[in-house]
Amino acid sequence: MTPGNVVGQDETHLCSALDAEWLTVSVHRDVVDPFRELADAAAGEGCDLAILSGFRSFDKQLSIWNRKARGDLAVLDSDARPLDITTLTDRDLVLAILRWSALPGASRHHWGTDIDVYDAAARPDGYEIELVPSEYESGGMFAPFSNWLDERIADGSAFGFFRPYDRDRNGVAPERWHLSYAPLATGFARMLTPNLLRQTIESADMMLKDVVLANLDEIVTRFVTNTNPAVP
Numbered sequence: 001m002t003p004g005n006v007v008g009q010d011e012t013h014l015c016s017a018l019d020a021e022w023l024t025v026s027v028h029r030d031v032v033d034p035f036r037e038l039a040d041a042a043a044g045e046g047c048d049l050a051i052l053s054g055f056r057s058f059d060k061q062l063s064i065w066n067r068k069a070r071g072d073l074a075v076l077d078s079d080a081r082p083l084d085i086t087t088l089t090d091r092d093l094v095l096a097i098l099r100w101s102a103l104p105g106a107s108r109h110h111w112g113t114d115i116d117v118y119d120a121a122a123r124p125d126g127y128e129i130e131l132v133p134s135e136y137e138s139g140g141m142f143a144p145f146s147n148w149l150d151e152r153i154a155d156g157s158a159f160g161f162f163r164p165y166d167r168d169r170n171g172v173a174p175e176r177w178h179l180s181y182a183p184l185a186t187g188f189a190r191m192l193t194p195n196l197l198r199q200t201i202e203s204a205d206m207m208l209k210d211v212v213l214a215n216l217d218e219i220v221t222r223f224v225t226n227t228n229p230a231v232p
């Protein structure tokens with residue numbers, strides 16, 4: 001594992017559709033087998049486990065970040081409603097973006113160990129998935145699938161997957177669609193030091209960079225390392 005693998009600037013750890021025909025996104029090559037096991041278990045419940053988002057590069061995350069900072073992409077409040085960012089200080093804008101979007105360099109999606117999942121069998125034809133709480137919570141189309149995942153994770157039969165953003169810890173908003181493969185993600189998390197993150201951001205063409213660097217310790221504590229401690 002290289003520092004580049006950790007911050008999304010080196011893709012040598014990935015497996016893509018070129019290697020496995022059914023894969024529609026890239027993931028860490030050692031996540032493929034456990035994912036298949038989880039998908040087989042889901043199929044037994046009538047669910048069609050699918051990945052909406054897997055690996056995301058540093059440049060892709062940077063593009064999301066910069067578009068949100070410029071106001072080209074909506075910045076959402078805790079209830080997933082668009083915020084008027086012109087009323088925010090730069091620091092508050094940074095904190096608001098971080099609620100739903102990772103800092104470039106600190107996204108768990110850089111690792112290929114983390115995936116956003118849904119139940120393709122429960123998705124109505126033509127429906128575009130938004131990845132918002134209402135889709136996964138009680139009454140939502142993916143609630144039965146999500147509840148099934150809860151049970152598997154709780155009884156230790158989710159093949160190493162868990163939810164890093166299982167509940168609100170005053171950092172990243174709860175994301176019931178986001179799964180992480182713990183046996184690998186733990187190693188990536190350990191390698192993502194504040195120093196590596198600082199160096200990566202310093203050399204990036206990033207909006208609000210000075211504000212991020214000035215508040216980096218707090219950002220790491222609140223939004224990067226502040227995840228579900230119940231790692232399988």
Ligand SMILES: [Zn+2]
Pocket residue numbers: 053109114115116175177178179
């Ligand atoms: Zn995610």
